[in-house]
Amino acid sequence: MEAAKPAALQFVSRGPISRALEREGTLAFWLLAPTLLILTVFIAYPFVLGVWLSLSNSTVGEPGHFIGLANFHKIFADSIFRTAAINTFVYTGITTVFKLALGLWLALLLNRHFRGKAWIRAFILLPFIIPTVLSTLAWKWMFDPTFSVFNWLFWKMHIINSRINWLGDPELAMGSIMIVNVWRGVPFYAISLLAGLQTINPDLHEAAAIDGANRWQRFRHVTWPLLLPVTMVVVLFSVIQTFADFQLVYVLTGGGPANATHLFATYAYQIGIGTGLLSEGAAISLAMFPALLLVVVFQLWYIRKVENR
């Protein structure tokens, strides 16, 4: 190699900005700045504002003043709010159990090899992909008291003689909504759990089988424990989304019949936006926060634990 070389240490000239960005801390700052800006302005600030609103008596067009916890007293005394609170917890609990069970079952089914597996897997995700309100509208149509295809089916099968008022009967409405939620959530659980299943080394199942374990025992002692981390993450995500759900109830029943199906979110909307009582609406929204915080803290703790294992 005979190329001429400068005698001194060859200095690569770079602008001052390049040099400043060589420091990890500086580069990290600028890379994170846009994100932090957006999150501060549109999440942190509204959150603080929401807390202030809940502690004041603002309505649309009239900024109020501080009134302490009066709003919270009011809503806790409100029977509809109590119904909404109970609904939300029950709704979240029951749908999560069903989504997990059915999702796991579907994941186990999909974990084999069969023709058309890729196609089926793709189609199965559709309920999760398609915008929620649009598929929920289809369900509303299927539940329509006069035109319901389910009513037709059960009638043909001689199970019923008069119509089932899926969404109009206060006893049934919540159940119908839960059916739609489970329908929507099973694919997400299934595909996520399937991915988790596929990371389990098949050698472990073979070793267990040789050791004499039957199907159920293999599932309980090999599959389930190894699947637990993924399961926890999926469940916690889903719980948060379901707890704060709005779209399903809004489209299917609007909170009715007679306020029987309200959740925190829909009731907050009805009070805050519908009637313009911003502060009370904000208080209802914020009532979700303690439970959500618990879930988030739990999730963080769990992830930390798994990472440090």
Place this chain on the structure above:
Amino acid sequence: MIEGARWRKWVWFYLPLGAFILALLFPFYWMIVTTVRPDGELYRPWNHPLYSPFWTSNPTLDHVKSLLQETLFNTWMLNTMFIAFVATVISLVCGVIAGYALARLTFRWAGILGTAIFVTYLVPQTLLFIPLAEIIRDYRIGDTPWALILTYPTFLIPFCTWLMMGYFKAIPRELEECARIDGAARWQAMLYIIFPIAVPGILSAGIFAFTLSWNEFIYALVFLSSPEQKTVPVGVTSELIRGDVFFWGSLMAGALIGSIPVAVVYSFFVEHYVAGMTGSVKG
């Protein structure tokens, strides 16, 4: 081994799988059938003798035509596409660079900021929509696409960041180190070496963000009021109902056509979508 296994396979595998597929896809079938069913057939009660749910002998495109020509559906489609696209781009840019910073750079606040971004992902829109409505009004961007374009990144960025972190962590450090020794500044190594390699991840994040934007409802419902500004989900649920009358034909047509963009994007990028979803769950 032959007889028994076959029967078993049907009961334990094909039947349940078939049932799942039927249950999961039936509503879409219903959507399609309803869209092409003429009004006369549509409004037959469930115990009407002529109720024939599963097909129609007189398919018609009337509902579709009325949707596209007599409503603002086309405008809603354009609105939603525009908002989803711009919000996705903003979120991708922010998420990719933030993901890189958290995955690759060591600095004092890395842990705290990573956790903070993760936590904001878990603050649901239904908790913030009331105060945000006020803020949007104050900034005078209410009833414009910008209300959504600026607020959608609040839930898109954390997801993109988290996803990209996973992708970046899987790229060997030596590539950047080698690039820096070769003569690249840190930011050049990031831009010319790492980002091109992470393209599959960026694609996954983008597709997921696009889908999530289409799916958002409450912000669109609360921040937009004029019919011309609405997005597809809001428009279809609010404008196609006059009084207490539901125009189911048009509603289903709207639901069906409104689902098409997302379904098309999804169909081209299924692998990326699944990778995005499972990547975020496996962390």
Place this chain on the structure above:
Amino acid sequence: MAQVRLTQLNKKFDGTHAVKDVNLEIRDHEFVVLVGPSGCGKTTTLRMVAGLEEITSGEISIDGKVVNNLAPMDRDIAMVFQNYALYPHMSVYENMSFGLRMRKFERAEIDRRVKHAAEVLGIQPLLERRPRQLSGGQRQRVALGRAIVRNPRVFLFDEPLSNLDAALRVQMRVELKRLHDRLDTTAIYVTHDQVEAMTLGDRVVVMKDGTVQQEGAPLALYQRPANRFVAGFIGSPAMNFVPVTLEWSEHALWARATGLRVRVPPARTEAMRQHVDKKVILGLRPEALHPSSGSDGADYAFEATVEVVEPLGSEILLDTRVGEVPVVARVDPGVRVNAHERVRLAFDPARAHFFDAATEAAI
């Protein structure tokens, strides 16, 4: 080419003191090998020279200029990584020209340099291929080529041959040596393989636990190890260590262990005098031992029980036991010995090593 100087170099990670007060001078055109077991600090030292790790204390200077705070891109060095670190989304040509493009060289100059390096390494037909289409050996060559085109002041190598299979490794080792002769570069090479160190290095630096144990020409390390660690690390199979006690008898110093009584060579007796009541370790390389009939004197011979015979074709390794201590001997292939037999091994007194058992230093 350049001279690199490390002065009182230290690196601490969160509680671990990885590099302790390392002083080293690498002269112009010298090929220095840093060798040692994993965790000894050799890679960390290399990375500090490269600018990839912050220096806790101490100084690194290249050609007299202190580079502690210079970014890697400014240090005019090139590095070959263990995993080649080829940019997967670029062709071989683009990989090799990346550094020159970043430094804004002219297209014609870039082309000339890349073609030249490709010719030196014999990879011209590969220029348009992607890394994933290349074999391990080819990738290694491209990594070398990428370093060569830059014409850097110093070459750094981080265990570049560790990922290759055994046969390829031997071949590449020879090629690297040939390359070094041709390019006459200043180089710092890190490896855990002492064979590579001995073959490639003008000078070898043995490290352990963050400190330099000994540095010098390969042969010097082999013949005069400064301590027990270096003695056991260099040379394969490793040197045999027998704990002995010294005693005077008939005006001579003897080393005694169970089943062994050999004389301390007269030339060493003076130095060993102070160790008479202390614990001492006798070191004998397997290749220094040969079977003896008894015709040579009993001063430098002992009996051992053969446990395992390993016939390698070119030589035979005898795994024997003397008392409690295992001793390996490397003997000619013609020797006829069987397991469970006793054999008499003798050695050249000049090739005996003694170490203080407490300090492990050579006496």
